[in-house]
Amino acid sequence: MEKVTRIGVSLEPKLLEEFDRFIQEKGFATRSEAIRDLVRKVLVQESIKDNEAHAVGTITLLYNHNRGSVKDHLTDVQHHYHGVITSAIHVHLDNEKCLEVLVVHGSLGTVRALHEGLASVKSVLTTEPVLLAGEVTDHRHD
Numbered sequence: 001m002e003k004v005t006r007i008g009v010s011l012e013p014k015l016l017e018e019f020d021r022f023i024q025e026k027g028f029a030t031r032s033e034a035i036r037d038l039v040r041k042v043l044v045q046e047s048i049k050d051n052e053a054h055a056v057g058t059i060t061l062l063y064n065h066n067r068g069s070v071k072d073h074l075t076d077v078q079h080h081y082h083g084v085i086t087s088a089i090h091v092h093l094d095n096e097k098c099l100e101v102l103v104v105h106g107s108l109g110t111v112r113a114l115h116e117g118l119a120s121v122k123s124v125l126t127t128e129p130v131l132l133a134g135e136v137t138d139h140r141h142d
Contacts, residue, residue, distance in 0.1 A: 009035070044132055051109030057131035059115050061100045062093075067123035074121055078102070081114040097125070104131075 011019065019031070028034040063070055078085055084106035091099040104111050111131060119127040 051107065051112070053108045054105070055108040055111050055131045056105040057103075057111070057129060059102045059104055059111075059118060060128045060130070061098075061102075061118055061124055062126045063098055063100070063121070063124040064096050065098045065123075066096050070121060070123040074100070074118060074124075077114070077117040077121065080117070081110065084110050084114055 019034070023031060023034045026034070028037070061074070063074070065071055078088075084104050085102050086105055087103040089101045093099055102114075104114065108131065111129070115127060115129045118124060
């Protein structure tokens with residue numbers, strides 16, 4: 001187990017009461033576990049402000065596949081950014097709508113440009129990027 005350093009945190013009683021309620025609702029075992037999780041999230045959010053930082057994550061799209069040539073336009077955008085798309089899942093939701101999830105990694109600026117390119121395609125109803133910072137080493141499961 002990694003060595004840990006203990007620190008003290010002072011909170012006003014009302015804030016501590018709200019925090020304890022949050023801990024219980026989210027299922028954290030201890031206050032320390034909750035604080036570690038929150039600190040990690042803040043640090044990740046700070047690190048993905050730099051367009052040169054390496055990002056990993058997903059881009060989720062919901063679109064109407066019956067309108068215009070939306071599939072062709074989405075494919076064109078994805079081919080332009082093929083270097084950052086690792087995998088894709090395509091789900092037919094009904095006779096009109098499709099859900100697509102792209103797994104991405106690359107520079108944050110490039111991943112954001114991909115997201116913007118996809119979001120600008122006519123008949124795309126909504127898109128949602130979920131991006132995390134993180135250096136990825138070349139790891140293969142051969």
